[in-house]
Amino acid sequence: MTGTLKKPQGDTATRRPRVMPDVTKAIASDIFSGRYPAGSSLPTENELGVEYSVSRTVIREALKVLAAKGLVLSRPRVGTIVCNEDDWNIIDPQVLAWHAPHALDDKLFDAILETRRAIEPLVAELAATRATLQEIADLEATWRGMAGAGEDLAAFSRSDIAFHQIVYAASHN
Template identity: 40%
Template sequence: MTRARGKNTGPPGQLPSLPRRPARLALAVIEALTDQIVSGQFPAGSQLPPEPTLCEIFGVSRITVREAVKSLEEKGLVLARQGSGTTVTEQDGWTLLDPIVLAAVVRHDSQLTLLDQLVDVRARLEAPMAAQAARNASATDIAEIAALLALLDSQVEEQGSFLETDVAFHDRIMRASANRLSRSIVRTVHAEARKSYRYSGAPTSTECRVTNDEHRAVFECIRNRDEAGAEQSMAQHILSAWERRRPTHRSD
């Protein structure tokens, strides 16, 4: 069998080839198969190629293939049964908080369905955390959030830096809330979403100023211990910011 180089450009169901010596062979196989499944090239109910074929396609050992299939099963992507092969599962069973699965789903989210849901999850988790921050924030918390807000003001003409500091601003508020579980969930889903241009966009300096006005409203509520105001301001900010940058709402 001839192995093509580079990205897969063949017909649906054709697996991409991999370099012979990736840093972590099993991880490379897992990521490639996850992408094939999420993209629909292996739809629910279909079977992955048998083990010997996968070994040949990827140029890896049976042990590596077995490790990869086991990982896919743990992620809810497939069901492996001895004598019955490895069957792709329905989407409802996929573990979306797994970074590899989430990254693939975001990458193939052509209708922005998952990104819309992700923003909704962020609003539902971060808004209560803003209220908790208004209740729990120490003087140090408030001072550090204020410093990040000031830094954002200085970066409205530097969109790349602004986006990075924006993440730090939100994370500092979540940290002040002391809600470790919600913060961990938001950080997981947000980290993968931010890798997509369709999610992060390219805000103009005017949009950065609008965003920071919304940040300031959240901060003032936290500083004034206004829990209800902080929750409402954060929810409105997250949803409004997404509406501004959502690709289908832009002129281009």
């Protein structure tokens, strides 16, 4: 089974993706899970079409999306090859969402922290000079949520995410 989509197993009828975004997500999930490791070839468009019960046009469009996000590279007479992780556009919102079930690796975590260290000082500076009174109040409320979370990691994370969203919005950039 890949992600939340079920694939055929024997004679058992299962739900399969019917539209291009679902197929794109399913193929991406197969890449992230290691079913198709870097450097390997994906099945042909015809084989993928049969696997997902969709047309070659749907597969072709899904592969174009994946190529635009750096996950695969399609070449005539060679086929579609899975790219190295370093080529993936991991900060793309869709790629990050697709990768989420597999995202708890140190390399991705370090990359996110590096990006935050580079961007957040400027964002905080802009927010400090541009935030509205409501945004300042909202920041204080989320800060209190983090401080009051104690050992509740889920509560802390919700407040932390909200805090950062408000800081970014308060930068008005």
